[in-house]
Amino acid sequence: MQSTPDEIGRRLRERDRSAAPAALNLIEDRTPRGREATARLLAEVSPAALGGEAPAHLIGVTGPPGAGKSSLLSALVSVWRERGRTVAVLAVDPSSKRSGGALLGDRARIEHDPRDDGVLIRSTAAGGRLGGLAAATREAAEALAAAFDLVVVETVGVGQSETDVEEVCDTVVVVVQPQSGDVLQFLKAGIMEVPDVLVVTKADLGAPADRARRDLQQAVGAVGAGRVPVLAVSSLPPGSGVEELADAVDAHRAALDADQRRPRSRRMSALRELTAEHGERALRALGGRREAERLLAGQDPRTGTAELVALLERSIEA
Amino acid sequence: MRTYAGHSSARESNELYRRNLAKGQTGLSVAFDLPTQTGYDPDHELARGEVGKVGVSIAHKGDMHALLDGIPLDEMNTSMTINATAAWLLALYMTVAEENGVDRRALQGTTQNDIIKEFLSRGTYAFPPEPSMRLIADMIAFTVDEVPKWNPINICSYHLQEAGATPVQEIAYALSTAVAVLDRVRPRVPEETFPRVFGRLSFFVNAGIRFVEEHAKLRAMGLLWEELGRERYGVEDPKLLRFRYGVQVNSLGLTEAQPENNIIRIVLEALAVTMGRDARARALQLPAWNEALGLPRPWDQQWSLRIQQILAFETDLLDYPDIFEGSKVMDGLVDELIEGARAEMAVVAERGGAVEAVPYMKTQLVESHRERVRRIEAGELKVVGQNVYTEHEPSPLQEGEDGGIMRVDAAVERSAIEAVGEWREGRDAAAADRALEELRAAAADEETNIMPATLAAARAGLTTGEWAAALRDVFGEYRAPTGVSDAAAAESDEELDDLRERVERVSESLGRRIKILVGKPGLDGHSNGAEQIAVRARDAGMDVVYEGIRLTPARIARTAVDEGVHVVGLSILSGSHAELIPTVLEELREAGADVPVVVGGIIPKADEEALLAAGVARVYTPKDFQVSRIMGDIVELVAQHHGAAAAA
Numbered sequence: 001m002q003s004t005p006d007e008i009g010r011r012l013r014e015r016d017r018s019a020a021p022a023a024l025n026l027i028e029d030r031t032p033r034g035r036e037a038t039a040r041l042l043a044e045v046s047p048a049a050l051g052g053e054a055p056a057h058l059i060g061v062t063g064p065p066g067a068g069k070s071s072l073l074s075a076l077v078s079v080w081r082e083r084g085r086t087v088a089v090l091a092v093d094p095s096s097k098r099s100g101g102a103l104l105g106d107r108a109r110i111e112h113d114p115r116d117d118g119v120l121i122r123s124t125a126a127g128g129r130l131g132g133l134a135a136a137t138r139e140a141a142e143a144l145a146a147a148f149d150l151v152v153v154e155t156v157g158v159g160q161s162e163t164d165v166e167e168v169c170d171t172v173v174v175v176v177q178p179q180s181g182d183v184l185q186f187l188k189a190g191i192m193e194v195p196d197v198l199v200v201t202k203a204d205l206g207a208p209a210d211r212a213r214r215d216l217q218q219a220v221g222a223v224g225a226g227r228v229p230v231l232a233v234s235s236l237p238p239g240s241g242v243e244e245l246a247d248a249v250d251a252h253r254a255a256l257d258a259d260q261r262r263p264r265s266r267r268m269s270a271l272r273e274l275t276a277e278h279g280e281r282a283l284r285a286l287g288g289r290r291e292a293e294r295l296l297a298g299q300d301p302r303t304g305t306a307e308l309v310a311l312l313e314r315s316i317e318a
Numbered sequence: 319m320r321t322y323a324g325h326s327s328a329r330e331s332n333e334l335y336r337r338n339l340a341k342g343q344t345g346l347s348v349a350f351d352l353p354t355q356t357g358y359d360p361d362h363e364l365a366r367g368e369v370g371k372v373g374v375s376i377a378h379k380g381d382m383h384a385l386l387d388g389i390p391l392d393e394m395n396t397s398m399t400i401n402a403t404a405a406w407l408l409a410l411y412m413t414v415a416e417e418n419g420v421d422r423r424a425l426q427g428t429t430q431n432d433i434i435k436e437f438l439s440r441g442t443y444a445f446p447p448e449p450s451m452r453l454i455a456d457m458i459a460f461t462v463d464e465v466p467k468w469n470p471i472n473i474c475s476y477h478l479q480e481a482g483a484t485p486v487q488e489i490a491y492a493l494s495t496a497v498a499v500l501d502r503v504r505p506r507v508p509e510e511t512f513p514r515v516f517g518r519l520s521f522f523v524n525a526g527i528r529f530v531e532e533h534a535k536l537r538a539m540g541l542l543w544e545e546l547g548r549e550r551y552g553v554e555d556p557k558l559l560r561f562r563y564g565v566q567v568n569s570l571g572l573t574e575a576q577p578e579n580n581i582i583r584i585v586l587e588a589l590a591v592t593m594g595r596d597a598r599a600r601a602l603q604l605p606a607w608n609e610a611l612g613l614p615r616p617w618d619q620q621w622s623l624r625i626q627q628i629l630a631f632e633t634d635l636l637d638y639p640d641i642f643e644g645s646k647v648m649d650g651l652v653d654e655l656i657e658g659a660r661a662e663m664a665v666v667a668e669r670g671g672a673v674e675a676v677p678y679m680k681t682q683l684v685e686s687h688r689e690r691v692r693r694i695e696a697g698e699l700k701v702v703g704q705n706v707y708t709e710h711e712p713s714p715l716q717e718g719e720d721g722g723i724m725r726v727d728a729a730v731e732r733s734a735i736e737a738v739g740e741w742r743e744g745r746d747a748a749a750a751d752r753a754l755e756e757l758r759a760a761a762a763d764e765e766t767n768i769m770p771a772t773l774a775a776a777r778a779g780l781t782t783g784e785w786a787a788a789l790r791d792v793f794g795e796y797r798a799p800t801g802v803s804d805a806a807a808a809e810s811d812e813e814l815d816d817l818r819e820r821v822e823r824v825s826e827s828l829g830r831r832i833k834i835l836v837g838k839p840g841l842d843g844h845s846n847g848a849e850q851i852a853v854r855a856r857d858a859g860m861d862v863v864y865e866g867i868r869l870t871p872a873r874i875a876r877t878a879v880d881e882g883v884h885v886v887g888l889s890i891l892s893g894s895h896a897e898l899i900p901t902v903l904e905e906l907r908e909a910g911a912d913v914p915v916v917v918g919g920i921i922p923k924a925d926e927e928a929l930l931a932a933g934v935a936r937v938y939t940p941k942d943f944q945v946s947r948i949m950g951d952i953v954e955l956v957a958q959h960h961g962a963a964a965a966a
Contacts, residue, residue: 025882030830031826101861102862103803109866114873
């Protein structure tokens, strides 16, 4: 039963979960044929088609390897499900091997009930793609946002993410373990942008986790972001702090003006994708970055990213 | 002298034991089924297809009574291959003894109880590393005085070799495990008791076909063990310092092709552990010639028992003192192994000891195994009948109606499910609840020894699944590292380059990279095969979703759909393929997944045909040792199935 891209998009808009895997298969297809199908699919779930910004909460979860992201996400997913919310997780694996192949999901197994339709886990490799990953992840998040209450983009790394998925997300959560001093240094030195929520895992260790939490709270205070919540969680049974984390993530979303933030992030994505595709020369052809930004700002705020990119490309040709 | 045995119900296994004892076997070696080993009752979803398969199903003390019916426990030496749930099975054994009026002090035997190698190789763990180590420590601290003739732990280097360990790795990782265990027990027993604890530790060792080096390995282990006892733990009594070990000879090297040759391999491997008196095995267990084909029958096991009897009673093997004393060659080999093992033990120690170093050791084993597989594929390592001298006459041994293997009746599972339900109905519910509460409380308190509460639970008629579930609640679930992520990328060679190119071509035609799901349905934890496939698929350029062991069919289907894979590869070695694989296919169909499924494992010919008829695209068995060829096959399958224009 092959569905057309438009149908898949429509089904997502109607919150039909079973359309999601097919949508993701299309989006990952970076051939011209696949790009064309993706554009049609995304048009069906664009803010214009939805009559406003997708109601889903887009959450970025990032942190160094071994910080305990998967265990934390397993615990978070079950809290969210208890609260009756549906969740899609896009796990971006950093592996980039000479062969182009990658082992996915090995470190990042998120436990969930396979019979529960309210959860979807999808993993992709960052390296060796047949095309840009950032674009594919952004598109996947946009598509899933039509059908799920929460869309989580899980990436590995700290600060300088290779995927720039943060700009797509409403809320960015950085996860660290108590022993990692790097994050503290990055924050202090301003190498790393201050996230929306900071999480220290392995709270079951007691004192070290508590100390790490206080150090981080102090560091964000020192760079003028004292309001950013820093939480200590433990994913080991009986578990602690996970409910509070879910609350903190919700609170951030509640305080956020999505109608403002999302159009802006779509414009940023469009510019980045344009330069990724055509290089800096494309920007010069548009009269420079400022001019291009002005052009985008003049568009209907509900215009989808793909359409914005197409518009820029048309302007270059004109 | 004994053979590893047990299957289906407790009653049937009991009959088998009695027959074997009558034939001159001098002890029992109990094989449990996977649900019993991993702490699930027969009616649990994960137990499906596994009940009574690789061993006997023991769900409560009633089953244990049936298993041991008419066997004099005060005279018997009983070896139990049980690990994650060892404390529980020992408690059941003790309860049966108690209820039959046998003093627990008279009980003799061994519980395998080595959890590290479960994380590294065998996969039948139940709890995370820390609480697992605590259970082991509790058992040792309890038995050293209460069941003084019991060997509470039998540290296994056996499974490490099966997972690909070199002799040096085998020595180093087994001894590092012993150190981790001893360090954990030390604070839990009075100081004067500790040397006896050291003396109770025994080992379960593998012997491979390179039998001269293997003999050297055992001498090396003995010397290192004594050194460890003296230097690290201050043990002085030479009796307590003796390296006590039992052996099961290698299964990894047994072939599916021309399986009758395995009997020769087994004899030579048996020599490795008996040749020199200074390093002679305390107990020897030989596999059956047809293990690579399926479950051995009683006749196959009898053949293996006869090998031992001929070695012991017909040859002059036991007539001499140590025949290698003063041998320069042997001493040189031993020194080399000791040196290598010391260096590798230092690496493990640097990483915080065996528990902390599990991911490191696992990765090392995956790499060693890959090297072994590569050498066989390249013909550098010769295996007669498999990659050399492959032409052969039809074997009369495999002509019987059963195809030369044993089959477990599917009715066993059904009746076990009914029986455990009836058992729960029939017991004193209030007493069971009380025992469960006490067990939880004991588990939650690190200072309390878990054994008394476990014994009380056994007496109160709790089930294996209930005992383990209570502990899982307190300790949490765990998933062992697979070692595949950190396995280094393969060296480039012509064959691999060619494969990569085909993967690229088909991927381009598909629009996205070929994505494969590699999974192990059911409770079988032997993940070496699946890991090799996963690593090779990655090296060939595929995106690989590897979710490790213990997956339900529903989970596999959900992952296949949500991850958008092009092909599913399943590995199964426990003999439960006939039930589990069709269930996976059904779940996939229900989930609307249109993907080909390939299956690898110990799968008898007749079952292979049934699986293909049920809709499996390809079946691979141990005779398909060329992983590259399997990969090429899979690429072609994906291309055909998904109509990729570029034929592979």
